[in-house]
Amino acid sequence: MLAAVAFAEPDDSSLLKGLPDAPAAVAGAPVVSPMSAMPEKPRYSKQSGKDLFYFSAEEVAAVPKRFGPMSKEFAAMKYTFDSDVPADIQSQMRDDLAFIGGLQGQGASKLHAQIFGAVDGAAYTRFFESRVKGIGMDDCGNGNAVACVIPFFNPWKMWLTQNYIRFSHPQVSRMMVVFHEARHTEVSHGNYPHASCPEPFRDENGNDMTSIWTGASLAGEPACDKTPFGSYGSSMIMLKNIQKFCSSCTDKVKMDAGLYADDQFGRVTDAKARKQIIDDLYR
Template sequence: MKGFIFSLLILGGLTAKADLQFDRSISAATKAQILQDLDFVKSMQGSGGSAFYKTIFEKPVLNGTDLLAFFNQRITTFNTNSCGGGNAVAACVIPWMDSNTMWITPNYVKNSLPQIYRISIIFHESRHTEDEHNNWGHVNCPVPYLDDNGKDIVGIISGTKMEGLPACDSTNIGAYGLQAVLLKNVEKNCSNCNQKTQMDAQLFGDDTINRISNLTARKQLQNDL
């Protein structure tokens, strides 16, 4: 996989384990934002967990402590990188450099993304650290790439058509599948999340499901909750 960057087109208590490292190139504002977001993850409490949640996270119920442990098992360091450039990338993993480093771009902070979506981005990227699964690589979206209503699927932030871009997954348990499952479980099963968080999770969760290009796999995700 040398030379490949896995990036996401965006077109309380102990926050992280003690040895989580932040390169000095990470700005104070970015570090504070990441730590605040991880703090929020740890605070989440759940009233249940979907079937795909149990498959991906290997836990029966949405729980912030479990989610943080999942993340910390995969990411040890934050550093900065352009991740291919452009204003539609917030973070990436570059396995041939270091599978356990997450590279952050300025867009993570400056794009004013909803907190739960930022969280879903870094969890999406954490899935790409899994070398044993070939880092869950993305595939090119079909051309044309249409939703269930026959309309072009576009990036929810950028408004750019996804057709032909390496911004889809053919599986529902890869990086986009994890992201969608996390968001939809926050929407449906987070017992201490406020209404805005759950509405954001619904909006971005539905959008992320559309990144599953295999229609059977997409339908399975839609039926998960």
């Protein structure tokens, strides 16, 4: 069970007004909400801009009330890009997914096996394609955002920003963000919301913890995890396993994967969760 988490309160109490309700579910039968009935652009709580996108407690609570489980027919569909996603962003996303889909590995940690399976491109492709069914463009309410999932608007769609191709971060780090966001599509797990980082928030050397994306302080921000299975936890487990077990990766890819994994591990703040990851990957 997830530990209790704190969220930033939405700045607009009418945030959810005007959005269609999910169709009534027949007992035992999965349903898919009518995506065509959704407003053209999503709405969400105000973003601080200090790190990546986050959603509020109100938004999370709305998801199971509005969406049933994904139907088998919908689950079998491959993701599609909206027509307004620029060609260069589509091309970069396809290249990145092809890169991650082509990885080969030997071995995997227990947590990785539990979340993704083997360190293997086919396993990563299945993970992504079983969760993300649409890719669109939005600013995600934050000039520093790279991508976002807005669960109460459409829990199976990922939104990209222009930063996806503007930020000069390594390819494997973009995939870390993409798989972080894919974790947020999981309605059955409460969309794995972020936890609030502690105040003060310092590393083992007493330095303030800052975002690897923006350089801003993370103290008090909804930018942490209290479980290895959350969005930060699972994506850092993925990258740390790529560093340790990828047999087809270059030394540069493995170095980048380790650097970003270690950084994101700092955002896992619960002592029990940290011990699970340390025992799994750092012994």
